[in-house]
Amino acid sequence: MENTSTTEVLKSLESLYLKGEFGKALELLIKSKTQFPTAEFHYNMGTVLAKQGDFAAARYNFELAIKNGTFSSAIKNNLEFTKTQLAITDISNSRESWELWLDRSLSVPYEATFSIVLVLLLGLTLLFRFNKIKSKIVYGLVSALLLAIPLCHMGLHKKFDIAINLKDQEIYEGPSSVYDSIGKLDAGAKIILGQIDKDWVMVEYPLKYAGWVKRETLGNL
Known part of the structure; x- marks a missing residue:
């Protein structure tokens, strides 16, 4: 049964x-954060921020809602609307296939990849045990290849x-405003980060x- 205080907060928010x-x-919402599941809190935050016209912060919260387990047609539509309002090109809609692949790979927890591979390994082992796969070499090679997938995936998450x-x-060209400015990072852009130097971080992708850039204006996912 839903908590009474949470119900009251939802009614107040709707009003x-x-x-x-x-x-x-x-x-x-911020005051009542602890009364909501993490994903629901960020979805509600994104909805209100979008109404305020802060589409960068709205996108950040919608992305966090998805990361924390909420994915529905409503949140998908809200996220797509927000991205349309931002009207920018970033890692999520890059024309470079490598950048799109990185975005998709880093958006999936490597723990999920491990779980899928474990199921596949179990199936492979059963096939080998019941002589559907007769060669130990084939069994070993396929097992090694399957194990390499989550390990590589985990490596990506550790690096970026x-x-x-x-x-x-x-x-900027370097980790300080004393270096020359070489462009502008648009609000709402989804980016992949690399090296960190105190209050600064290197944007690795998209290459544009x-x-x-300064870390203080970034919302990590």
């Missing part, structure tokens, strides 16, 4: 939302992080944003 009092709705840039900011 504020219908009245167009999005600032108050946002304050109430994904983030949403929350505000427009300059891109490659360079150093």
Whole structure:
């Protein structure tokens, strides 16, 4: 049964939302954060922030909702609408197949890959045990290849992080504003991060944003 206080908060949020009092709705959401599952909290945050016109922060929260287990037609449509409003090219809609592959790979937890591979290995072992696969060499090679997939996937997660840039900011040649500016990182852009140097981080992909940016305006996923 749903918690009574949570029900009251939801009713208050709905009332504020219908009245167009999005600032108050946002304050109430943040104040009541502990009463919601993580995914639901970020979905609600994204919805209110989108109504306020803060599409970069809205996208960040929709992406977090998906990462934490909520994926429905509603959140998909809201995320796509938000990306349309941002109207930018980033890692999620790059024309480079390598960048798209990286985005898809890093969006899936490597634990999920391990789980899938374990099921496949179990099936492979049963086939070998009942002589459907007769060669030990074939069994060993296929097993090794399957195990390599989650290990490589885990390596990608260890090497790179994904983030949403929350505000427009300059891109620099090095980890300081004393370096020359080489471009602008658009608010709402989804990027893949690499090396960190104190308050700065290197944008690895997409290549159009490659360079150093301030970490303080990034929302890590």
